[in-house]
Amino acid sequence: MQTSAYLIRRALLGIATLALGFNAVSSAQAFDVPPAFIKLAQSPTLNHPGILVIDPTTGETVYSVGSDTLRAPASVLKLISTTTALKTFGADKKFTTSISATAHPSVFVMTGESDPWLTGSQFEAKKYHRAYSPALINAAIAGHTHLHSITLYYKDVYAADITVLQHFFKGRVKIFAHALPSAAAAQALITTPIKTISSPPLSEIISFTLLWSDNVLADRLAHSAAHQLGLPSNVTGLQTAFEKTLTALNVPSEGLAVQDGNGLSHQTRVSARTIATLLVDIKKDPELKVIYDGLPTAGETGTLKTRFVKDAPSAVGLVRAKTGWIDTTVSLAGYVTSGDKQYCFAVIADRITNRESARGAARVTIDKMLSTIAHPAPADSPSASSPTP
Secondary structure (H helix, E strand, O other), X not given: OHHHHHHHHHHHHHHHHHHHHHHHHHHHHOOOOOHHHHHHHOOOOOOOOEEEEEEOOOOEEEEEEOOOXXXXXXXXHHHHHHHHHHXXXXXXXXOEEEEEEOOOOOEEEEEEOOOOOOEOOHHHHHHHOOOEOHHHHHHHHOOOOOOOEEEEEEEXXXXXXXXXXXXXXXXXXXXXXXXXXOHHHHXXXXXXXXXXXXXXXXXXXXXXXXXXXXXXXXXXHHHHHHHHOOOOOOHHHHHHHHHHHHHHOOOOOOOOEOOOOOOOOOOOEEOHHHHHHHHHHHHXXXXXXXXXXXXXXXXXXXXXXXXXXXXXXXXXXXXXXXXXXXXXXXXXXXXXXXXXXXXXXXXXXXXXXXXXXXXXXXXXXXXXHHHOOOEOOOOOOHHHOOOOO
């Protein structure tokens, strides 16, 4: 009996030793950030930032410091706004805006779906396929050369876009505009539809939003999504819409506090963990591919076109990320290619001195930090032309 017990103990010990050896090998093979990365992450120019780097293939944390601290994120919040819009509407969604006649020849009704990208510029309408709002008024007054003023009731059209029309037609037709309280009130006035215009697909709108960090678009998209979800189009609605979206994706959002849809508020709070974990889902979820595709590329496109070029040239073309800044925050969140893999990262430095020189120094530090792990895929790797997690 003692001999049998001894043999069993020896066998169990052998299995445990083998398991420990396997774990040691696994750890040795795991990706570790170089000392230069850590040194830059601890730089005084970033002043105790939140940083998280994740391997999306395993879900393992590659590097983390201050990643659960709630911070003012600046424009990396747009990643949550655009995700919420896509999950609410779908990438193919087109927003329509219509104008209709009423029983009175000088009174018209404009109804819409809160198109976030209406324009009064023919140039922008042609270049970006934006819906050209003056076309609605032109259609309404066509053949009525005697009209020098009109009354325009509107519903689900942004007041700012109505103001654009008033300025556009100034000196030609005076527009007296009045918001309607409900869709039913609008329908009660309408007799005959006149013209409808349509936005480009939501995918195009989101690509522009991310590439150029358009604050108005991001905020409008967030509010439109909240409204579509049956929530109030205010801070409370945004908070609930964001939480609902993140929860459905199993993205942690503890402590999330939303004040707008673009990250300009210093009162908005989110952790680097929430942003980085969301990026893992964005890369894996086909419905969110437009976000990944729309991100600026280091040294090449959008708000990253001039970044990395001088201070971290080895990372040019290897980082796709959303930029962000407000007075005391500099942030960057996205993907960095390292050989045949791609890692998700989020950096939020929200204790920067409110000077452009300090913000500039923080940007350079972040760029150099990422360049320590950015490496092109081997020429013979399938990931060389299209890196994947």
